[in-house]
Amino acid sequence: MDWALPATAGGLLPTPSVDANLGQLQLDSSRSTVLPMQQPPPPPIPVDESPTATTDATEHSRAPGLTTRPVIDEPDPRRRFSSSLPRPQALGNTALSVEEIEELFNIYRTSYHPHMPVIDINRSPQEYYHLSEFLFWTIISVASRRLSSHPTLLPKLARSVTDLMWKTLRSVSYSITTVQALARLCTWPFPTSSSTADPTFMLVGTMLQIGTQIGLHRALSAQDVSKVPIKLEALEYAEWVRTWEACNIVAQSVSVGCGLPIFVQTHDGPLSVTQMTELSDSPAPNLSLVYRRRVEQFRLRVESSLGRHIPEDGGDSARADERLTLYRLLNMDLADLECECGAERALNVWYLTAAKLHLHASYLLDDATTEGYKARIITLYLTAQRLIELSIDKATEKTGFCHYCPFFCYQVFTCAAFVVLKILMNGYFRSIIDVSAxxxxxxxxxxxxxxxSVVNNDLPARLGDVIGFFCALPDTTVVGGVTIDDLRLRQVKNRMSMSIVYDCLWTWRRYFQEENEKDVGDAPFAAEEIIVTPEDVQRSFSPDIPMEIGGFLDSLSF
Known part of the structure; x- marks a missing residue:
């Protein structure tokens, strides 16, 4: 029996007639082979819904396991942008009108973008949605942090955007927009009341790994990590460079803010003359990003130089002398950074002072008998005061620094506040410095x-209450100690400049534990009635802001 084989859409064979299926076996006269009975195939899948619609035709004819062929991956096609009118968008249980989307993007452009000038703010929200839903909703979530007209939007997006993030990371096929979205989530993470529930440090590692995997760290040689030809235009190259700069800046900033080292980090050097000639049409680099990168490179040097050998009680003098030499060299680097800062760039001055604090906070690990110890502690105190004063000044500006600054700025500010607290409450230095100021x-x-603070009882609010609690204690030496030697950090030493914060939090926890044990010991049969409650503690130092002491004790840190 002869069957015609016309070409059909989707490459499906035609269905034989009913008469041709009467027998269990059909004999193909032209091939003399026995063929099984053909069953009617399922209806064809539309091309635009088929999961294999983008697969190369040769993939269908490949015999798995019989041959070894190079798999030619096609470049990830960017979603075509339609110039249609903007449309409302929805994610999870959140729906936004066109006007709300435009308002949120304008907030991001004016208030958040100056802190991380990486993406092209001239693109419309509709363009970003077609480019990457993950990046689109990340921008929306960042802009909604202070949106007073829609106070429930941020809590809704916290769950939906997080789910979208994990879905995107599971897809394995990544793009530069994935890295850009992660950089924003690490810079402005969703508010939380416990640092143990904050995935920011883990996401930083993921961001760096994805950026390296797609070749951002070698933009001119991205072909080396790809199976398809990559030829970046000048604007694309500039975007890759900016994004990788942002990756390194965000990663090191989060590392300092969390007090944990980042092990995967690549700071590429400046381009050679030949490369610059090839890319003469590319836009000039953003100067604020360039300076921020210099600052973060310095903080990384501080960590790698001073973090290897933490001074111990009774340590040898040779190690102490080596540390003093490193202090002098690093302070010389700071002087060079200060010359490049430019007084007209207020944000650069703030980040430079933060870099100074990162170095000077290491003085709290030194033995009090080392050369120049008192002078170094006074220098640390003045640096911390300077950072607080700069933040207060910027808080009064129209830019709203306190409302829109990156989360790691809050962490560094907290470090400065605890430095002032500990030195001010020390019995020895209290007689030297201006206590009133x-x-x-x-x-x-x-x-x-x-x-x-973005929401009630989040980490900034809690840390402010802890500082207020120490200030209200009748015994000021609880956190600062009595003698000059008591100033030295002994409980937490390996969290870099943030060691001071975690050390004070351990003191705070221990104080409450001792108070509880004392009360229980005085009245063992009425312990439940006399244990200090969260309300009692709250009334003692901050009557206006609710606080759950138990939850904070569980988190151990911020």
């Missing part, structure tokens, strides 16, 4: 932390 500085720092 220091106390006003701490009160202003608490007010700034409450401005930085």
């Amino acid at each position: 220091g106390t006003k500085n701490l009160e202003a720092a608490i007010a700034v932390l409450r401005k930085i």
Whole structure:
């Protein structure tokens, strides 16, 4: 029996007639082979819905396991942007109108973008949605942090955008927009009341790994990590470079803010003359990003130089002398950075002062008998005061620094506040420094932390309450100690400049544990009635802001 084989859509064979299926076996006279009975095939899948629609035709005819052929991956096609009118968008249980989307993007452009000038703010929201839903909703979530007209939007997006993030990361096929979205989530993470529930540090590692995997760290040689030809135009190359700069800046900033080292990091050097000639049409690099990168490189040097050998009690003098030499060299590098800063760039001055604090906070690990110890502690105190004053000044500006600054700015600010607290409350240095000015500085720092707070009882609010609690204690030496030697950090030493914060939090926890044990010991049969409650603690130092002591004790840190 002869069957015609016309070409059909989707490459499906035609269905034989009913008469041709009467027998169990059909004999193909032209091939003399026995063929099984043909069953009617399922209806064809539309091309635009088929999961294999983008697969090369040769893939269908490949015999798995019989031959070894190079798999030619096609470049990830970018979703075609239609110039249609903007449309409302929805994610999970959140729906936004065109006007709301435009308002949120305008907020991002004016308030958040200056802190991380990486993406092209001239693109419309509709373009970003077609380019990457993940990046689109990340921008929306960042912009909604202070949206007073829609206070429930951020809590809704926290769950939906997080789910979208994990879905995107599971897809394995990544693009530069995935890295850009992760950089924003690490810069402005969703508010949380416990650092143990914050995935930011883990996401930083993921961001760096994805960026390296797609070749961002070698933009001119991205072909080396790809199976398809990659030829970047000038604008594309500039975007790759900016994105990788942002990756390194965000990664090191989060590393300092969390007090944990980042092990995967590549800071590429400046382009050679030949490369610059080839890319003469590319836009000039963003100067604020270039300076931020210099600052983060310095902080990385501080960590790698001073973090290897933490001074121990009774340590040898040779190690102490080596550390003093490193201090001098690193302070010389700081002087070079200060010359490049430019007084007209207020943000650069703030980040430079943060870099100084990162170095000077290491002085708290030194033995009090080392050469120049008192002078170094005074220098640390003045640096911390300077950072607080800069933050207070910027809080009064129209830019709204406290409302829109990256999360790691809050972490560094908290470090400065605890430095002032510990030195101010030390019995020895309290007789040297201006106590009245220091106390006003701490009160202003608490007010700034409450401005930085996004939602009730989040980490900035809690840390502000902890500082207020220490300030209200009748015994000022609880956190600072009595002698000059008591100032040295002994509980937490390996969290870099943030060791001071975690050390004070351990002191805070221990104080409450001792108070509880004392109360229980005085009245063992009425312990439940006399244990300090969260309300009692709250009334003692901050009557306006609710706080759950138990939850904070569980988190151990911020």
